[in-house]
Amino acid sequence: MIQQLARIFEIVAVFGTVTSTVYYGLCVRSAAGFIRQRKAARKSVGPTQPVSILKPLKGTDPEMYESLRSHCLQDHAEYEIIFGVRDSNDPVVEIVARLQSEFPQRGIHLVVCNRTLGANAKVSNLVQMLTRAQYAQLVVSDSDIRVEPDYLRRVMAPLADPQVGLVTCLYRGVPGSTLGSRLESLGISTDFAAGVLAARQLEGGIRFGLGSTLAFRRRDLEASGGFEAFADYLADDYQIGKRLAGHGLKVELSDVVVETFLPSYTGRQFLAHQLRWARGVRDSRRWGYLGLVLTFGLPWAILALLLSRGAFWAWGLLVAVAVLRAAVAITVGWSVLRDRRALTGLPLLPIRDFIAQLVWMASLAGHTVVWRGDSYKLKDGRLTRIGS
Numbered sequence: 001m002i003q004q005l006a007r008i009f010e011i012v013a014v015f016g017t018v019t020s021t022v023y024y025g026l027c028v029r030s031a032a033g034f035i036r037q038r039k040a041a042r043k044s045v046g047p048t049q050p051v052s053i054l055k056p057l058k059g060t061d062p063e064m065y066e067s068l069r070s071h072c073l074q075d076h077a078e079y080e081i082i083f084g085v086r087d088s089n090d091p092v093v094e095i096v097a098r099l100q101s102e103f104p105q106r107g108i109h110l111v112v113c114n115r116t117l118g119a120n121a122k123v124s125n126l127v128q129m130l131t132r133a134q135y136a137q138l139v140v141s142d143s144d145i146r147v148e149p150d151y152l153r154r155v156m157a158p159l160a161d162p163q164v165g166l167v168t169c170l171y172r173g174v175p176g177s178t179l180g181s182r183l184e185s186l187g188i189s190t191d192f193a194a195g196v197l198a199a200r201q202l203e204g205g206i207r208f209g210l211g212s213t214l215a216f217r218r219r220d221l222e223a224s225g226g227f228e229a230f231a232d233y234l235a236d237d238y239q240i241g242k243r244l245a246g247h248g249l250k251v252e253l254s255d256v257v258v259e260t261f262l263p264s265y266t267g268r269q270f271l272a273h274q275l276r277w278a279r280g281v282r283d284s285r286r287w288g289y290l291g292l293v294l295t296f297g298l299p300w301a302i303l304a305l306l307l308s309r310g311a312f313w314a315w316g317l318l319v320a321v322a323v324l325r326a327a328v329a330i331t332v333g334w335s336v337l338r339d340r341r342a343l344t345g346l347p348l349l350p351i352r353d354f355i356a357q358l359v360w361m362a363s364l365a366g367h368t369v370v371w372r373g374d375s376y377k378l379k380d381g382r383l384t385r386i387g388s
């Protein structure tokens with residue numbers, strides 16, 4: 001009986017290894033296609049319209065001043081920046097005041113959002129911030145995003161096409177000093193971004209947004225129910241893209257790559273963040289998330305090697321998977337995202353992939369997430385706060 005079970009697990013491990021190699025090949029091909037299209041996109045940037053940038057804030061993030069400052073240095077004719085906080089005593093208010101003092105010519109506004117309009121505090125802020133925005137085109141991005149001076153001009157360019165309803169961006173993670181932070185950065189550059197590009201290839205485009213950048217027209221947002229429609233969702237960026245795509249509009253992946261600065265997570269903080277992320281994706285893209293079990297190549301290949309007792313063919317599978325996994329890291333991490341840490345972090349890939357598989361399994365067993373110190377119950381993508 002034990003031998004039969006071992007044989008079944010061996011077959012499953014081999015199957016998982018083979019499907020992973022197919023997936024890695026798709027990721028490399030998708031990355032190559034994106035690189036070709038990016039070169040063409042950079043030649044087609046034309047004039048753009050005035051823009052309101054909406055930045056919901058809570059507390060301070062690593063390198064926050066420089067990240068927010070980068071939005072004040074845009075090579076764009078006319079735009080404003082609206083920051084929103086829940087508490088006027090939030091320490092981030094001092095950073096906003098410093099920016100207003102440094103850039104008096106730039107329209108920088110602070111809105112204190114003292115109403116709670118849903119479980120998602122970020123979206124609750126956005127609803128109240130939008131009343132201050134004066135322009136018809138909007139950009140929403142997370143507080144820890146840093147951009148280049150041509151970011152706004154390039155991100156807004158695809159909206160010249162009336163069929164495009166949302167533009168979003170890939171991003172690379174800049175890690176803090178801890179192992180957890182480095183593993184998260186590695187995962188963003190070698191796994192998460194690769195998955196976005198693979199989905200884009202398989203589905204002929206993407207139907208979701210990324211919190212690094214959401215650029216859209218105000219009228220399209222209002223036709224989709226406004227920010228209020230997303231006030232109880234954890235993955236509001238995903239839902240906004242899904243809703244706009246459901247109205248027949250295209251979601252465009254910009255040629256721009258931005259940076260996000262990661263905290264120096266402790267081990268527990270890293271795992272809690274990964275679990276929140278995983279459960280958010282699980283509830284947003286249920287079938288695609290379940291399919292991820294077929295993409296954990298290195299863990300499957302090592303399991304097949306152990307169960308086959310070191311068979312020659314299993315060593316061959318492991319080598320093939322390792323080569324393809326490294327190819328994904330190099331092609332996506334370096335060639336697409338220009339993240340040199342994706343190269344120096346290659347020795348950490350097996351550790352990161354094993355942890356990712358464990359997090360995937362753990363994410364299927366519960367519905368609780370922790371977000372900025374608060375606990376929530378997650379059901380069908382919607383949040384319900386636990387306790388006070």
